[in-house]
Amino acid sequence: MSSLPAHAAAPVLEEVAPDVFAYVQPDGGWCVNNAGLIRSAGHAVLIDTTATERRSRALAGTVAELLDGAAPEWLVNTHFHGDHSFGNVVFDRSLIVAHTATREEAAKAGLGMTTLWRDVDWGAVELRLPDLTVDAGAVIHAGDTRIELIHPGPAHTTGDLLAWLPEQRVLFAGDIVLAGVAPYALMGSVAGTVAALDAVAALDPLIVVPGHGPVSGPAVIAENRRYLRWIQSLAADGAAAGVSALEIARAADHGEFAGLGEAERLVSNLHRALLELDPAQPLGAPIDVLGSFGDMIALHDGQVPASAA
Numbered sequence: 001m002s003s004l005p006a007h008a009a010a011p012v013l014e015e016v017a018p019d020v021f022a023y024v025q026p027d028g029g030w031c032v033n034n035a036g037l038i039r040s041a042g043h044a045v046l047i048d049t050t051a052t053e054r055r056s057r058a059l060a061g062t063v064a065e066l067l068d069g070a071a072p073e074w075l076v077n078t079h080f081h082g083d084h085s086f087g088n089v090v091f092d093r094s095l096i097v098a099h100t101a102t103r104e105e106a107a108k109a110g111l112g113m114t115t116l117w118r119d120v121d122w123g124a125v126e127l128r129l130p131d132l133t134v135d136a137g138a139v140i141h142a143g144d145t146r147i148e149l150i151h152p153g154p155a156h157t158t159g160d161l162l163a164w165l166p167e168q169r170v171l172f173a174g175d176i177v178l179a180g181v182a183p184y185a186l187m188g189s190v191a192g193t194v195a196a197l198d199a200v201a202a203l204d205p206l207i208v209v210p211g212h213g214p215v216s217g218p219a220v221i222a223e224n225r226r227y228l229r230w231i232q233s234l235a236a237d238g239a240a241a242g243v244s245a246l247e248i249a250r251a252a253d254h255g256e257f258a259g260l261g262e263a264e265r266l267v268s269n270l271h272r273a274l275l276e277l278d279p280a281q282p283l284g285a286p287i288d289v290l291g292s293f294g295d296m297i298a299l300h301d302g303q304v305p306a307s308a309a
Helices: 053-066 081-091 101-109 190-203 219-241 246-251 265-275 287-299
Strands: 014-016 019-026 033-038 042-049 074-076 095-099 132-134 137-142 143-152 162-164 170-172 207-209
Touching: 014 207, 019 053, 019 170, 033 053, 033 137, 033 143, 033 246, 042 053, 042 137, 053 081, 074 137, 081 101, 095 101, 095 170, 101 132, 190 219, 190 265, 246 265, 246 287, 265 287
Parallel strands: 042 074, 074 095, 095 132, 170 207
Antiparallel strands: 014 019, 019 033, 033 042, 137 143, 143 162, 162 170
């Protein structure tokens, strides 16, 4: 097992319900995501991997300790972004499950994330695509544990899956829910994420494991929804004034959201919300991702830092 460099915060393993674990990577910033593991009666399901080879091997070491050297039978990718899926290659004995759009988007994106942050030591990451894809959702029966995979429609991306454990009332939310950092809906839909959060709230989870940030209670769902409603309001006012996403972002009063990390995501979310003001545009319609990233750099006054190492 490869250890993380001294400057990187150590991952924290939390048992959020009996035999249900959240693998939390501080500080939850760009490319530093969470994963999860469910074990039951000799079976195991891993939820997501991590961004770099070093981090993924650290995750694999923790998983091996929990499973007495065995590999998870299933690995669920909640979406295609590399911080949640580049580590797939480390778990070569696991069947990877994802939404159909996740496989398609992962194949299209390749290892492109590595070109956005060239100073990150990505290691020998390779693209390993999902083996099994689902559309509306599916259920994994892992021993005595029921894991419902739910596709809420375009949200963080067009192919998100929630992993819901109804008996334990634990939700692995992927990046549909973030804690302590700004939500990010550029590659999916602002309006769709609001609808997804409504669906998440209706599940009535006791524990929410967000894609980034600390394990949370249900209040984090409403916090994310308020942020996205704020984005929609800013976009509507900015469109009426005829100003750009970057101009709106520079003039915005962050108010209750001033303490969120990755504040530069505001401008990307505005790009998506402005597009959604056109009723002819379907949710999750293609958008200029690189142009939006350029605006984030401009808003940040320099390259957006990634915490992965």
